[in-house]
Amino acid sequence: MEFVTSPIILILYWILCYELTDLCMYGRYNNNIYIFIICLVFLIFMAIFYIIRINRNKERKLKLLNSKSWKCISLIIIFTMTLFYGVKIYKSATNYGGKLAWVIKRVKSEKNVDFNKDNIYKYGVKGIFEDINKKYKLPGKLYISNDFSIKFEKGGTITYFETFIYGKDKNGKEKTYLIYYDKNKSKDIKLILNGVVNSDYSNDKLLDPLFETVELISIKDTVSNWNENEFALLYKGKVNWESYRNGIVLINKKGEEIPLNLFGDKLVGYPVSIYVPEKEEITPVRYNLLTDSYWFEYLDTDEEDLSNEIQQEWNVIEGSSSTKDEFYLYDGIRYKLNVEDKAAGSFFYSLYKTKDNGNNWFAINENPFDGAVGEAYGIYFIDENIGFIGVSRNGGCEGELYRTEDGGKSFSKVEFEEKSVTLDNGTSIMPFDYPGIPYEKDGKLYVNIEQGADGDYNGNSSLIYSSNDKGRNWKCIE
Structure with a gap:
């Protein structure tokens, strides 16, 4: 008891609490840490001194500052200082109230990842994310917030990179990752989780084109x-x-x-x-x-002025359409829709194929839709058996997607699970009625279901559907 009632101890304890609180609030390490350590060491020394003194004087009652009134005052002072500075330290650790809150957040969110695939010639850019994926599962579809900058040596060793990416996990929860690496400062990748980002999920910021291009x-x-x-x-x-x-x-x-x-x-x-x-x-x-x-x-400013030579070159780009009615598959194999007749805004089509890059064409199906349909807006084939054709109706207000699995000899309409939305006035509508042309990614097919020309719901938003069985069945994923 004599230890805690000593005025010297009370002063040391006050200085210790003050410096600790200041350190937690402002983080001025050089200004506070030395005084804090000196007070702590002196406090420990005094405690040892009093323990030794008490042990040597077990039979003799110590008289120094031993009155009941001073004991009560000392305890009240200690309790008040502890409570006052304890509240301040607590505030500095919560709701970004002080430096301690940022330190706690950094400890909780900042992670280190072993960087092994550090040669851009050998592993490309994907090597960075493969190393991160070993420790933290990244979303399958990633977006960049600003840009992705990488520096590397002549031998291909990566020395620096920095980017801020985000995406949604399998449960639809947003995940963000501030990724940083500097070879001169650390051998590990620095990863800061759950930061704040302007996540508009625009295709303009997709990361996949970077991966594919570098490969x-x-x-x-x-x-x-x-x-x-x-x-x-x-x-x-x-x-x-x-x-x-x-x-x-x-x-x-x-x-x-x-x-x-x-x-x-x-x-x-x-x-x-x-x-x-x-x-x-x-x-x-x-x-x-x-x-x-x-x-x-x-x-192009005037697409109709393209020469036949330019059009032919554009056709050889693998997996792309020169126009909405023609598609290049591979090795000279192309498909095209010919308009055979037109009546009241509807078209009669025939489907043709070439195996020698357009030198000779032959009809696969002279009436793929069993009569007139709207206007075709795209054609896409996965292989020589499975393909898709998109057709718009009612002046582009709605669309239909047709699928073949026998190389175009027959087509059937693709059915999608309809999604309804409720307006502010309580009315239920189904605005997503215009399927785009499917595209392939990582062994799956995806298609955007948009709103037609008459759609104006939620800024003309759209849905994304995916298929694991080459387009036979589709599931809405976002």
Whole structure:
């Protein structure tokens, strides 16, 4: 009891509480830590001193400051200081009330990941995420918040990267990841979870085009043309190049280069730029992968003026449509819809196929829809058996998707589970009635169900459906 009633101890305890609270609130390490340690050491020393003194004087009653009134006052002082500063420390640790709250958040959210696949030549960009996936399961569909910047050495070793990505897990819960790596500071990838991001989930910010493009190009061959020791990669998502074409290289899904002069005034794509940092005189190489229609967009000021030669070159891009009525599959195999007749806004179509890249065509089905339909707006084949054709009706207000699994000899309408929404006035409507053309990703098929020309629900929003059985059955995923 004599220990806690000593005025020296009370003063030391007050200084200790004050410095600890100040440290928790403001985190001024250099200003507080030394005084805090000195007081703590002195307090421990005094405690040891009093313990030794009490043990040596077991039979003798200590008289120093032993009155009952001083004991009560001392206990009240200690209790008051503990309560007062305890509340302050608690506030500094909650609701971002002080530095301690940020330290706690960082400890809870900041994680380290072993970085083993650190050679961009060997593992590409996917190696970064494969290492992260070993410890933390990332969503299958990822988006970038701003950009993805990577620096690497001449031998391909990654020295730095930084990005902020987000996505939804299998339960539909949003996950965010601030990813940072600096070889000069740590051997591990720094991962900060559950940050705040402007998550609009726009296809403009998809990360998949980056992965696919890097897999098709040779970064090592690209940088071998520059006599430098450090290089960089930059990806920002979708970019509209307008008339600026310096350094742009168009490639198809075979990695083959497509002549740039075949395209018009506007070029919209997902470029992956390889460049030399701080060397503006060296023109970056900007790879644009021509792939699924929602990744790459070609716009021309007057599309009807395209020559037959340009049209033929555009047709050889694997897996893309030159027009809404024609599709290139692979190895010279193409499909097209011919308009045989037209009446009252409806069309009679026939389906043709070529195996020699258009030199000879033959009819697969002279009446694939068993009569007149609306206007076809797209055609897509997975292989020589399974394919899809989209048809709009009522002036584009609604659409239908047809599927074949016998190479186009017969088609059946694809049925989707209808989703209704309730308006503010209580009315129930089903606005999603215009299926787009399917696209393939990671062994699955996806299709966007949009609103037709008359749709205006929720900013003309859409739904996404997926299929695991090549389009026979579909399930709404978001």
